[in-house]
Amino acid sequence: MRQVIPRIDPAPSRLSYRFQRLMLTPLYRRLLRVGLPVLVVAGLCAGYLADEGRRVALTDQVAEIRRQIETRPEFMVRLMAIDGASESVQADIHEIFPYDLPASSFDLDLPAIRTMLEELPAVAQANVRIRQGGVLAVEIAERQPVALWRTRDGIDVVDIEGESIASVTSRAARPDLPVMTGDGAAAHVAQALDILQAARPLGQDIRGLVRMGERRWDLVLHDGKRILLPEDEPVRALERVIVLNAAHDMLDRDLVAIDMRIGARPTVRLSDYATEEWWRITSMTSGAD
Numbered sequence: 001m002r003q004v005i006p007r008i009d010p011a012p013s014r015l016s017y018r019f020q021r022l023m024l025t026p027l028y029r030r031l032l033r034v035g036l037p038v039l040v041v042a043g044l045c046a047g048y049l050a051d052e053g054r055r056v057a058l059t060d061q062v063a064e065i066r067r068q069i070e071t072r073p074e075f076m077v078r079l080m081a082i083d084g085a086s087e088s089v090q091a092d093i094h095e096i097f098p099y100d101l102p103a104s105s106f107d108l109d110l111p112a113i114r115t116m117l118e119e120l121p122a123v124a125q126a127n128v129r130i131r132q133g134g135v136l137a138v139e140i141a142e143r144q145p146v147a148l149w150r151t152r153d154g155i156d157v158v159d160i161e162g163e164s165i166a167s168v169t170s171r172a173a174r175p176d177l178p179v180m181t182g183d184g185a186a187a188h189v190a191q192a193l194d195i196l197q198a199a200r201p202l203g204q205d206i207r208g209l210v211r212m213g214e215r216r217w218d219l220v221l222h223d224g225k226r227i228l229l230p231e232d233e234p235v236r237a238l239e240r241v242i243v244l245n246a247a248h249d250m251l252d253r254d255l256v257a258i259d260m261r262i263g264a265r266p267t268v269r270l271s272d273y274a275t276e277e278w279w280r281i282t283s284m285t286s287g288a289d
Contacts, residue, residue, distance in 0.1 A: 071104055073134075075104055075105050075106065076102050076103070076104060076105070076134050077101060077102060077103055077104070077105050077108060077130060077134050077135070077136050078101055078102040078134040078135070079101065079134065079135045079136065080097070080101060080135070080136040080138060081131075081135050081136070081137050081138065082138045082140060083137070083138065083139050083140065084139055084140040084141060084142065085123075085138075085140035085142060086122075086142065088122070089120065089122050089123065089140060089142060092120055092122075093117060093120070093138065093140075096116060096120075097113075098113075098116070101136075102134070105130050108130070108136070110128045110129070110130075113128050113138075114126050114127065114128045117138065117140070121143075121163070121164055121165050121166065122142050122143055122165050122166065123140055123141070123142060123143070124141045124142060124143045124159070124163075125140075125141040126138065126139065126140055126141070127139040143159040143161075143163055143165050144159055144160070145157045145158070145159060145165055145166075145174070145177060146158065146159055146160050146177065146189060146193060147177050147178050147179070147180055147189055147192065147193070148168070148171060148174060148177045148178070148179045148180065149162075149164075149179075149180050149181070149185055149186050150171075150179055150180070150181040150208075151181070154167050154168075154169075155167065155168050155169070155170070155171065156168075156186075157174060157177070158186050158189060159189070160189055160190055160193070161189070162186035162187050162188075162189045163186075164186075178192070178193075178196050178206065178208060178209070179207070179208035179209070180192055180208060180209045180210075180211065181208060181209075181210050181211065182209075182210045182211025182212060182214075183211060183214050184211050184214035185209070185210075185211035188211070188217075191217075191234070192209050192217065194235050195209060195217060195219060195229070195234055195235055195238060196209070198235045198238050198239060198242075199219060199238060199242075201242050202221075202241075202242060202245065202251065204221050204222060204223075204251065205221070205222035206219065206220070206221060206222070207220040207221060207222050207224075208220050210226075212228075215231045216228075216229055216230060216231040216234065216261070217229045217234055219238065221251070224256075225251060225255065225256065225257065225258075226256065226257040226258075227241055227257070227258050227260065228257055228258065228259040228260060228261055229260055229261070230260060230261045230262075230263060231261075237260040237263060238260070240260065240263075240266070241258055241260060241266075244258075244266070250268065254270065255268050255269060255270050256269045256270065257269040
């Protein structure tokens, strides 16, 4: 009797079939190829770093490597070169500079240094950069003094923007600068300089400018006479005074002020003595009639 050999079913088992179908899914294939190795590595790292001593040692090693890189000679800043600053400003910069040189360029906060320098009263703008050779280049644009501003607290030297640069004890310390006074004068320095420039043809010494009511200017001459200028177009009003003075020698007369606040009607204010003389002459003329 011949033995019957059972045939092997070529179809996969149910478990094998499901596994093959699962492997055809892109997501599971990525998980097996990438996710599983990442999880294994992360687990090993977590197990290694679970010990506090290992964590401290690793942190110290990383810090030491970083220190060795940052303190390499090519990254060290040894000198500071200041350009465009006067001796006094240079002294102020050296006094407030927060770092001890040599220092690593990685430790220098250049934006913070620039902000710190621009906070100095005499500095309008600062530029800070590191040049080759380990030099910290500091370029300074100083504020230019253009006037003195007399206040209740003293006398300030101001620039064209009205920013205070320094303080002086008296006008004699800066005789080359004009004097302003009055609340709000520092906010209109440019206009004040235009008025002083226009006043040169008067041929008289100018004592200064007084800001009145934070709205307009009074031009004060050396003998105390005042020219009261309007709020709008003060230079044009002053030019009219120059023309009147050239025609009638107004400023050589015994007067106190010339009021130009009303452009259509300039007014002359006489001194007390001139007023008394005018009344006396008028009374005599009236009596003679």
